[in-house]
Amino acid sequence: MRPGSPRGGAGRRCTRSRAAWAEGWQAADFYNTRRRHSAAGGLPPVEFERIISKARAEARQEAKAA
Template identity: 75%
Template sequence: MMPRWSAPPCRWQSRPEAARSAASSSTRTAAAKADSRSRRNTSEAFQQLCGRWGVVQSMGRVGSALDNAAAESFHSVLKVEYIHRHTFATRAEARLKTATWIADFYNTKRRHSAAGGKPPVEFERIIQEARARTDQEGRAA
């Protein structure tokens, strides 16, 4: 039997030189300014990349419990209904089979309570048909 693939645990590594440099207050101030510039530059680069790919960023308020609820729900379902029930020999196999499960089952057959008990593909079709009817009625009027 092949071992189940799992991601290696994330570990924080302490760096003695970073601890020594953080000891003086002047270095801490300089580090905070550099970190602030770095975050701003990274954020700007990320925003540009999102714009290039046509991705709309969603920014909720700090502490909002609903900000990431849909994504967390999806990942929970993915783990419980698929990942934990299968064994993968490699990461590549895990990626391929997970993507196939999402495309062939999750989006086309699995019913979703948020979509009125319909699979996402069917729900999207219904929404598109309703929008088309509304557009036609708007043009006729």
């Protein structure tokens, strides 16, 4: 939602802060950070990403050592 767009309700225009809040809320609502995924072995996305990041860092360390 852009500032000045008519989504303020009752004919009002949105302020910049309201538009920024709405965009952040939509992103938080759209991206799932808690619900478990079967493709990730039943882990929440945040936990899965943490495990993958740790494994990648360890692989980089082993590649540097070799």
